[in-house]
Amino acid sequence: MLTLQIDKIPKIFISYSWSSDALVLELANRLVFHGVDVVLDKxxxxxxxxxxxxxxxCVNDSSITKVLIICDKAYAQKANDRTGGVGDETVIISSEVYGNARQEKFIxxxxxxDEEGKxxxxTYIKTRIYIDLSNPEKYEEEYEKLLRNIYEKPQFVKPPLGKKPEWLDEEKTNFFPVKDLIRQIRGGNTSxxxxSCIARFQEAYIEVLKSYYxxxxxxxxxYNNFLNTKTVRDIYLEFVETIAETESNYAETLAESFEYLYNKLTCVKTFNPQAYSANKNDLDVxxxxxxxxxxxxxxxxxxxxxxxxxxxLLTYTYFLENSLFGGEIKQxxxxxxxxxxxxxxxxYKPMSQMKDKYTLVGNIICSQREKFPIYTAEAIAEADLFLYQVCNAYDLPKNERIWYGTCWFPTCYIYVENKGLEWERMKSRRYCKKMEVLFGVNDIEELKGKIEKCVYNSEISYLRGWDAAPAILNYIKVEDIGTLN
Structure with missing residues (x-):
């Protein structure tokens, strides 16, 4: 039998001095409007x-979850002197506060x-963290904090505890050299x-990656080895952001870096110079x-x-190793x-608990390897689909290294929510200017010639009936390109 979970209505009591009447009434009315049951003497x-x-x-009532103590000059003085109604409340509240150092009921x-901003x-509640409603400029921000506290809906929630990365137990893994070189690149005062630091970073990065062999x-x-590469992946992304901010021709540098890393990491002799046999799965990571x-x-x-x-990056000619043992470069x-x-x-997937996933690696990339704020699951999946959607427009030479030729299968496309990406915007002539740069053309007519090649292919899909990956022409007609301002 299904039961509905109904949120409990929070109930609070406000302790205050007559000198804060106006603030208290306004605050109490607003809290009631936001669903809080306020107990107020008035x-x-x-x-x-x-x-x-x-x-x-009111102070001892277990149904009252919070007691708000409105602190102004008159209240503080009466509380300290134990005079008037405030003094009576102070006697009651202070015994609760002193009796339980972890008491969270009193805010x-x-x-x-005062004139100095203090x-x-x-005195009895001076060490408690407070809500500050004394500054009109920060009132709304502080009010939200109060409301979240009352409802126990904090803005920042501690994530669930993960497990210790395996690389912490590997003494040979040392990330300091690569991280230090990134700092040197960022602080370098000459090109x-x-x-020099960029070149040294690539060499140091290879040394770090050797520990994953x-x-x-x-x-x-x-599978577990792949899971443990997130930290080293994030270091490279920090390197990318650093050179993008410091180098004018950073795209060429990145292309050269991918070429260098590929040739080193797909050659078994990088890891065992004396190797005479190799298993390609050893380099899969x-x-x-x-x-x-x-x-x-x-x-x-x-x-x-x-x-x-x-x-x-997409039109660059890469000269890459074609052999596990090196020495066989192909463009x-x-x-x-x-x-x-x-x-x-x-x-691995067929014998795991995740055997029903369309793609295990793609699922991990989009669910466990986000790096905020830029590399979200959606951004990663969109970039993967993007690489497929633009591929035909570049007239790339046939890729003889891969049996299906020149094609980028978008593994993560099933995790994209907005599959149209930016293509519908090409109706705007202003936006077309950006796309002309993307596709390396000079005007809208040339752009149309590129886009008309980006056709839908029903074979670019997973088995078991999932829709094929959409193409650019699924979202805009060639004749609509550049028809609006």
């Missing part, structure tokens, strides 16, 4: 009632400050110094990492809207970085 204390008994009952509300607070890796080891890094870089460039940099294009992990998807 509303609930009637002629003939015992004032002291009323105060004591000081600052209503007034808040008026009774020569920065370029597992000879004759087993499927479950391959690096191909996944490079694929994910390329997607994340595009996500970053889309975030900062640097379409020229995207054009450079190719960015689609080589797209990788399908057979060891994880075909060997």
């Amino acid at each position: 509303w609930d204390l009637k002629e003939g009632n015992d004032k002291y008994e009323f105060m004591e009952r 000081p509300i600052i209503a007034e400050r 808040e008026y607070v009774p 020569i110094k920065r370029k 597992i000879c004759n890796v087993k499927p479950e080891e391959a 690096y191909k996944i990492l490079l694929w994910e890094l390329f997607i994340c870089v595009i996500a970053y460039l889309r975030h900062i809207k640097d379409y020229e940099a995207i054009n450079i 190719t294009n960015y689609t080589t970085f797209r990788h399908h992990s057979f060891v994880i998807e075909e060997h």
Whole structure:
């Protein structure tokens, strides 16, 4: 039988001095409007009632979850001197506060400050964290804090406890050299110094990645090894952001970096110079990492809207290793970085609890490897789909390294919510100017010639009936491009 979960109505009591009447009435009315049951003497204390008994009952009433103490000059003085009704309430409240150092029921509300800006607070509650309603400019922000406290809906919630990264137990993993080189790049006062640090960073990054090499890796080891690369992935993304902010030709630098990393990480001799045999699964973790890094870089460039940099990375001719043992370089294009992990998807996934996922690696990338605020699950998935949608427009040479030729299969497209991305905006001539830079053309007619190649392909899909990945022409007609201002 289903039951509805009804939120409990919070109930509070306000302790105050007559000098804050106006503030208290306004605050009480607003809290009631926001669903809070407010107990206030003006509303609930009637002629003939015992004032002291009323105060004591309100303070000790278990149904009252919070007591707001409105602190102004008059209240603080009466509380400290134990005079008047405030003094009576202070006797009751202070015993509760002193009796329980972790008491969260009593919340000081600052209503007034002295000439030096120092808040008026009774001595017995001076060390408590307060809500400050004395500054009109911050009133709304502080009121929200109060309301969240009353409803126990904090703005910042501690995330669930994860597990210790395995690399912490590996003494050979040392991230300091690469992180220090990023700091040196950012602080470099000359182009020569920065370029030197960039070159050293790539070498140091390779050294860090060597610790992830597992000879004759087993499927479950391959999966866990991939999970443990998030920290080293994030370091490279920090490097990307750093050179984007410091180098004028950073897109060329990134293209060269991907070429360098690929050639080093897909050659077994990088990890074992004496190797005479190799298992390609042993290098799988690096191909996944490079694929994910390329997607994340595009996500970053889309975030900062640097379409020229995207054009450079997608039209760059990469000279990449074609052998596990090195020495066999072939020219190719960015689609080589797209990788399908057979060891994880075909060997590990079927025996795991996640066997029903369309893609295990894609699911992990979009659910467990976000890096806020830029690299969200949606941004990563969108960048992956973007790399597929623009591919045909670039007239890239055939990729002889891959059996299906020049194509980027968007593994994460099933996790994209807004599959149209920015393409509908090409109706605007102003927006077309940005897209002309993206596709490397000079006018709208040339742009139309590029877009008309970006057609829907029903084969770009997962099995079991999922819709194929959408193409640019699913969202805009060629004849509609550039028809609006």
